[in-house]
Amino acid sequence: QITLKESGPTLVKATQTLTLTCTFSGFSLSTNGVGVGWIRQPPGKALEWLALIYWNGDERYNPSLRSRLTITKDTPKNRVVLTMTNMDPVDTATYFCAHRQAIQLWPFDYWGQGTLVTVSS
Amino acid sequence: DIQLTQSPSFLSASVGDRVTITCRASQGISSFLAWYQQKPGKAPKVLIYAASTLQSGVPSRFSGSGSGTEFTLTISSLQPEDFATYCCQQLDSYPYTFGQGTKLEIK
Numbered sequence: 001q002i003t004l005k006e007s008g009p010t011l012v013k014a015t016q017t018l019t020l021t022c023t024f025s026g027f028s029l030s031t032n033g034v035g036v037g038w039i040r041q042p043p044g045k046a047l048e049w050l051a052l053i054y055w056n057g058d059e060r061y062n063p064s065l066r067s068r069l070t071i072t073k074d075t076p077k078n079r080v081v082l083t084m085t086n087m088d089p090v091d092t093a094t095y096f097c098a099h100r101q102a103i104q105l106w107p108f109d110y111w112g113q114g115t116l117v118t119v120s121s
Numbered sequence: 122d123i124q125l126t127q128s129p130s131f132l133s134a135s136v137g138d139r140v141t142i143t144c145r146a147s148q149g150i151s152s153f154l155a156w157y158q159q160k161p162g163k164a165p166k167v168l169i170y171a172a173s174t175l176q177s178g179v180p181s182r183f184s185g186s187g188s189g190t191e192f193t194l195t196i197s198s199l200q201p202e203d204f205a206t207y208c209c210q211q212l213d214s215y216p217y218t219f220g221q222g223t224k225l226e227i228k
Binding site for chain 2: 111
């Protein structure tokens, strides 16, 4: 059974760096074809894909946020970490991590429950 | 970036109705499209991928079709648990993008 769970601060101040951790079970990032991504959703707004990391270390980022994002994996601990620098109130959102296979047609098939991050000015 | 535009943004329907939601891509994406259902305070749940493949465990009243730039999600007979927000996602190229969502409400 695949599960994912996000953790991190619920409140950050503007200009600070956000660090979120996705802890998962039921799969391993040492397995060929596996990936974990981050997606966020501001209150009442659409989903926005942020970043992805694959079993082979391949990292993908949304170009609109690339300069602020870093995604890393800790394979033995089944964790993926997303850091976002220079936070702004517009970054207030629920942040989700999700699993997918490295197959072009494959969706994000398992999601964490999400964690709401509020950025204060 | 590939833009996805859903229509309608809001849809009011009754239990038992057949409803269709459309997702249009700003450029061709072959069949690299997924549909998700999201309920308030919950994570999205994938319903359809590869434009028309039903995710395991999803009821057969959900179906998807289309390729290229125009896609549809159809619910053949609405059930009470189907009232939610639906969105599409393209997986053709990075950055992956989502539609703005269609909120399906009870009439």
